[in-house]
Amino acid sequence: MLEGVMDDVVEPAGEDLQLPRVLAALAEPNRLATVRYVARSGESCCSEVIQEAGLAMTKSTFSHHLRILREAGVLTKRIQGTKGFTRLRKDDLDLRFPGLMDAIIDAENQDLHVERSRDSASSATPS
Amino acid sequence: MLEGVMDDVVEPAGEDLQLPRVLAALAEPNRLATVRYVARSGESCCSEVIQEAGLAMTKSTFSHHLRILREAGVLTKRIQGTKGFTRLRKDDLDLRFPGLMDAIIDAENQDLHVERSRDSASSATPS
Numbered sequence: 001m002l003e004g005v006m007d008d009v010v011e012p013a014g015e016d017l018q019l020p021r022v023l024a025a026l027a028e029p030n031r032l033a034t035v036r037y038v039a040r041s042g043e044s045c046c047s048e049v050i051q052e053a054g055l056a057m058t059k060s061t062f063s064h065h066l067r068i069l070r071e072a073g074v075l076t077k078r079i080q081g082t083k084g085f086t087r088l089r090k091d092d093l094d095l096r097f098p099g100l101m102d103a104i105i106d107a108e109n110q111d112l113h114v115e116r117s118r119d120s121a122s123s124a125t126p127s
Numbered sequence: 128m129l130e131g132v133m134d135d136v137v138e139p140a141g142e143d144l145q146l147p148r149v150l151a152a153l154a155e156p157n158r159l160a161t162v163r164y165v166a167r168s169g170e171s172c173c174s175e176v177i178q179e180a181g182l183a184m185t186k187s188t189f190s191h192h193l194r195i196l197r198e199a200g201v202l203t204k205r206i207q208g209t210k211g212f213t214r215l216r217k218d219d220l221d222l223r224f225p226g227l228m229d230a231i232i233d234a235e236n237q238d239l240h241v242e243r244s245r246d247s248a249s250s251a252t253p254s
Contacts, residue, residue, distance in 0.1 A: 019234050024154035027147045097234035103226035107146050 007079060009070045014092035017073040022097065025072035026104060030055050031065050035074060035088060039105050043078070043087035134206060136197045141219035144200040149224065152199035153231060157182050158192050162201060162215060166232050170205070170214035 012018075026032055037053035038044055049055070050062050057065075066086060069075040074093065077086045093101045139145075153159055164180035165171055176182070177189050184192075193213060196202040201220065204213045220228045 019231070020154045020156050020159060023150045023231075027151035027154055029147050032147060097230060099226055099230035100234055103224060103230045104146070104150075107224035107227055 007077070009067050009077070011070050011076055012073045014073070014089070014095060017092060017096045019097060021072045022074060022093070022100075025069050025074050028065070028068075030057065031069055032104075034062075034065060034069065036105055038075060038086060038088050039090070039101070043085050046077075046084040046086055049086065134204070136194050136204070138197050138203055139200045141200070141216070141222060144219060144223045146224060148199045149201060149220070149227075152195050152201050155192070155195075157184065158196055159231075161189075161192060161196065163232055165202060165213060165215050166217070166228070170212050173204075173211040173213055176213065 026035065033053045033055060034049055037049055041052070044052075046062065046066065047059070050057065050059065055062060066075065066077065070077055070086075073089055075086050076089050077084050079085075088101070090101060153162065160180045160182060161176055164176055168179070171179075173189065173193065174186070177184065177186065182189060193202065193204065197204055197213075200216055202213050203216050204211050206212075215228070217228060
């Protein structure tokens with residue numbers, strides 16, 4: 001089996017999504033950043049997500065996080081050739097947990113805004 | 128110091144609530160049940176929560192879960208005499224993460240509804 005094509009991750013069906021597992025998958029800053037990026041950008045090449053979402057991690061560590069998000073049913077992955085593409089399972093998540101993903105994506109944007117405001121405030125301090 | 132009165136848990140200020148930590152605190156079925164019960168019932172005596180929320184656990188295990196919820200800023204605890212009372216920090220949570228707690232509480236209710244429907248279906252099977 002070719003590396004990059006093999007994939008043993010089991011993604012749950014929509015009706016089998018479990019709230020504790022979804023919340024646990026989202027309870028990590030890099031995974032939140034991944035979900036936020038994919039929610040905004042639509043289906044994305046995995047290597048693009050690492051770079052564009054500003055994740056300071058190896059491809060192997062990203063695969064670990066992606067596995068957790070896929071096994072919880074938050075993201076799904078499609079393989080085309082040697083590349084992997086991932087997207088948010090927004091419809092499945094909205095059906096089971098109405099409003100949850102919007103609240104988390106918006107909250108995360110707000111969080112980043114707060115962080116950036118703090119950064120601006122500290123960098124504006126005279127040196 | 129009297130047992131039952133001592134309390135070394137640090138509850139974060141509203142502006143210091145962190146989304147990953149809140150989600151991690153909620154990512155456990157017993158803690159979800161606790162939050163759902165307190166959201167519905169308002170400020171509740173801790174021993175009442177264990178019983179009424181149907182938590183099959185000791186007081187010590189409940190204290191462990193309550194600590195995680197308090198340290199994340201989801202619940203707060205007030206001590207009166209030798210009794211502890213806990214309530215949801217709904218205003219603080221709504222301010223930082225609009226819609227999140229409502230989505231989680233509603234989703235959890237829906238989850239229970241699904242579970243009960245499944246139970247009814249299986250118990251309706253002729254024996």
